[in-house]
Amino acid sequence: MSHEQNESVIEALHECMVACNHCYDACLKEEDMNMMEECIRLDRECADICAYLEQAISRETPFISELAQVCATICEACGSECKKHQHEHCQKCAEACSKCAEACRKLTM
Amino acid sequence: MSHEQNESVIEALHECMVACNHCYDACLKEEDMNMMEECIRLDRECADICAYLEQAISRETPFISELAQVCATICEACGSECKKHQHEHCQKCAEACSKCAEACRKLTM
Amino acid sequence: MSHEQNESVIEALHECMVACNHCYDACLKEEDMNMMEECIRLDRECADICAYLEQAISRETPFISELAQVCATICEACGSECKKHQHEHCQKCAEACSKCAEACRKLTM
Amino acid sequence: MSHEQNESVIEALHECMVACNHCYDACLKEEDMNMMEECIRLDRECADICAYLEQAISRETPFISELAQVCATICEACGSECKKHQHEHCQKCAEACSKCAEACRKLTM
Known part of the structure; x- marks a missing residue:
């Protein structure tokens, strides 16, 4: 994944967590x-997983696809x-959940 | 999932996180x-996901199977x-990772 | 802090998080x-800080006293x-909060 | 704390966590x-506490001053x-740690 893609997903996760x-x-x-x-x-489930994935991506987790x-799934439910x-x-x-779910789905392909 | 199963998985997750x-x-x-x-x-990846799942199970997350x-996967890699x-x-x-992975796999069936 | 003290605080934190x-x-x-x-x-505030401190103690955080x-404070409020x-x-x-607060207070002395 | 102050601290915490x-x-x-x-x-200590505080502020935690x-302290050490x-x-x-420590110190006054 490119650095730009990374940054745009982290942004979507961050905004979803705050929302x-x-x-x-x-x-x-x-x-x-x-x-x-x-x-x-x-809301709690979704905030927690978004906060988790933000951190995981920023430390270059090897499990990005599984976590995304x-x-x-959780963003869509929320x-x-x-x-x-x-x-x-x-x-x-x-709206934030929907954008974030879409950004996450791209990481799983 | 029964209360007893719950407790035994939470215990395995807790011990894996500590280890x-x-x-x-x-x-x-x-x-x-x-x-x-x-x-x-x-070790960090595995401690973090075990700590996360411990909490998620104890609050009756609806996403137990997906998270487990x-x-x-992360326990097995670690x-x-x-x-x-x-x-x-x-x-x-x-050893702790192997026990925890096994306990988690049971939750996904 | 001795290994035994460590284990007993981690236990109190874990039980408080679950409760x-x-x-x-x-x-x-x-x-x-x-x-x-x-x-x-x-409950959410308290579960989150207990889960956090459990992990921090088990990785030998240098900030144990400040975090405890x-x-x-949060356990007492909850x-x-x-x-x-x-x-x-x-x-x-x-009851779990009260035991946990007491265990944490000992770490701050 | 005003909504604008909130947003600027959350931004500093987020950038510090990523850095x-x-x-x-x-x-x-x-x-x-x-x-x-x-x-x-x-780095791990600091990323974890910044991620924690980001979430806590965005859910209007009553313990903002204590957590900040x-x-x-952790940002300064890192x-x-x-x-x-x-x-x-x-x-x-x-640099990110220094900015974040300063933003946090303002919340404790």
Whole structure:
């Protein structure tokens, strides 16, 4: 993988991690938290795997393809859940997840 | 997965994480570090993914099978490298990696 | 720090991480999640710092005292919050947090 | 803390994490690894705490000041070590560590 590709995936992972954590924090402040259960759960899963993969790529992990595949799966699940909710933080998060999943899928080819 | 299975995998992951970090630390103190390059690198990869999966299982992640598969792959790679070296810390680490890989493989079935 | 002290702190951290993640997962399934907002938030904070410190100690981090101090602070905050709730998962978590905070405080002396 | 301050610290943490991991990877490829022992060790410590704090800030952790203080200490230690080595990756890393330590110190006031 070229250095430029690396940097663009790391950027997508970073933005997805931030969006997921913003969404997580905002969901915990929602009036009806029970509606947001799955969103809270998946935001944490997704933030954690994105943060993990960011680090792994930047230290040139030999397992980039395997890790990117799991990360794409988790981003897609989180994005699908977020898309269902009309809150701005959910919609932003869904978009970041979708971009990140796409960037990760490219690493698995 | 039953609660007992859960606990036994978490235990294997925990012991593998500790063994990898001990091996990492010991490798950094070896007289000829250049011999240990791959071992250092894989010890960190393996400790990090085991620590990650420990947490993910204990919070009932929905992605246990996907994560366990990656973790098994990384444990096997780390164990293979460690097995090549005669240092006690490497041999102990190889054993912990092999047990952990086996425990993870069961989660992917 | 002796090897035995090390092992006993790592054990306390590990049990606290597991208890916090169990509590986190159980809180997300509670009928009235809004009551559990702070508990969910602090469970994640506490699980993450315990998992972090476990790894850091096992790789002989030079920053054990500084990290143990932060970890003790977070364990105490999480324990205080959990103690307020009558759910069994919260009471168990409060106990694990309290033991872990105590173990961490000893590392800062 | 304002949203802008937040974003600028997260950026400094992210760049420091990437620089530390690049330096770590490059140190493992150096001809004389034994010279780089402390650098490798501190690069991992620093990358890990920066990655941790990035996530913690983005989820609005209540422990930002305590965590930023530890992070600043670790960044300073890593920067001091890196500064001793003439490799370009070490010099770049030292610079990123110094910027990040400064950004973290502001959060502790």
